[in-house]
Amino acid sequence: MVSDPMATIAARLTPLAPGAIAVVAMTGPDAQSILRRILRHPRRDEPISFETNRPRLCRIFDVDRLLDDAVVTLIPGARGNVVELSTHGGVRIVQRLLMLLQSEGATIVDAWEFIRQSAADESDPAGIAARLTVECEIDQALLACQSRRLARWLLRQRALLPPFLEAIHTLDTSARDEFVARSRVAIRLLQGVTIALVGPPNAGKSTLANRLIGRDRVLTSDIPGTTRDWVSETAFIDGWPVTLTDTAGIRETTCSIESEAIRRATAALHHTDLAVVVLDGTLSPERRLIACEEVFHALPANLPRIVVANKADVASFQGSSDDHAEIVLSARTGDGISVLEQHIVRHFDWHLLDDTTATAIFARQLATIEGVDALLST
Ligand SMILES: Nc1nc2c(ncn2[C@@H]2O[C@H](COP(=O)(O)OP(=O)(O)OP(=O)(O)O)[C@@H](O)[C@H]2O)c(=O)[nH]1
Ligand SMILES: [Mg+2]
Missing domain, CATH: 3.40.50.300 (P-loop containing nucleotide triphosphate hydrolases)
Structure with missing residues (x-):
């Protein structure tokens, strides 16, 4: 498992099964720049500004191909902000999003490992983990x-x-x-x-x-x-x-x-x-x-x-x-x-x-x- 603090990690947090919504999370030093490359404003061609804990409706693009609409939220975490991308719950959409994040430089880990790493608090590494x-x-x-x-x-x-x-x-x-x-x-x-x-x-x-x-x-x-x-x-x-x-x-x-x-x-x-x-x-x-x-x-x-x-x-x-x-x-x-x-x-x-x-x-x-x-x- 990756425990490198310089790695940007991403994980699917919901089961890989058809559902209304699927959640993919990402955290690490490159998370914000990856977001800038793959997200666009739902209506206008302008950058999206994020505030922590404020959900934003965005469009996810794989280069010029629209992948899905998603609600994106930044939540403060131990390794910087955790980005939560809530997409439609199709299995294929989630797989394509993970492939996209991987191609942008994120390392894909399982949900458990993601939660463990994103919670590793410097002041109490053992406790919270x-x-x-x-x-x-x-x-x-x-x-x-x-x-x-x-x-x-x-x-x-x-x-x-x-x-x-x-x-x-x-x-x-x-x-x-x-x-x-x-x-x-x-x-x-x-x-x-x-x-x-x-x-x-x-x-x-x-x-x-x-x-x-x-x-x-x-x-x-x-x-x-x-x-x-x-x-x-x-x-x-x-x-x-x-x-x-x-x-x-x-x-x-x-x-x-x-x-x-x-x-x-x-x-x-x-x-x-x-x-x-x-x-x-x-x-x-x-x-x-x-x-x-x-x-x-x-x-x-x-x-x-x-x-x-x-x-x-x-x-x-x-x-x-x-x-x-x-x-x-x-x-x-x-x-x-x-x-x-x-x-x-x-x-x-x-x-x-x-x-x-x-x-x-x-x-x-x-x-x-x-x-x-x-x-x-x-
Ligand atoms: N009156 C009465 N009859 C019962 C009761 N339990 C089972 N029976 C009857 O006893 C007969 C045998 O029941 P089963 O549940 O098939 O018995 P079994 O032990 O599984 O039998 P095998 O599969 O042949 O080994 C059936 O006619 C049931 O309706 C009960 O509590 N009261
Ligand atoms: Mg029997």
């Missing part, structure tokens, strides 16, 4: 964010985390340990959590998958062995996004297609963080226990699991007994689903993530804390 880096990291997480709850929480972290990190060395050990503990929870959530629904055929795994996903995503039927290849989809557990995998029912079978489906289901479990074992609550407790043991046998030994007894809505439901089932629910009616969600929340410690407590979302943000590597690897 560190704060902006954290904000950029949170913005990146927001771009990929899949749920409203997570987005709201990330937006709160944008305000809470930078000042908290600046003051981290003033905290006592227990406050730091708590910060590291909840940050580990957040980092894992942001990396992506996978939950698999496993169990014998016909237990209601796919019905439960559809309920957690919130729509009819997978086929269900009373024919045992309906689900063949496993299916993954984003689901929201108490608002937090997870990848939910519905798998083929596990049983002894002579059907070669079904046994391949079961083999794939169990292979997928090696990349899973939690198994929800779904049992058919209408079976007798004895049969359920046998089915449960059979499923446990197929799971990787160290895979955490939550066992549920499904179909609690039907008269023939056999109640919970000694078959490991912790939760009784009905995937069909939704009864007991929130209990399952709370179990999952507690399993991953997501209750530690609230909107008032600063929490790191990337391991890098913990790097300033002594001994944190050891904590993270446990």
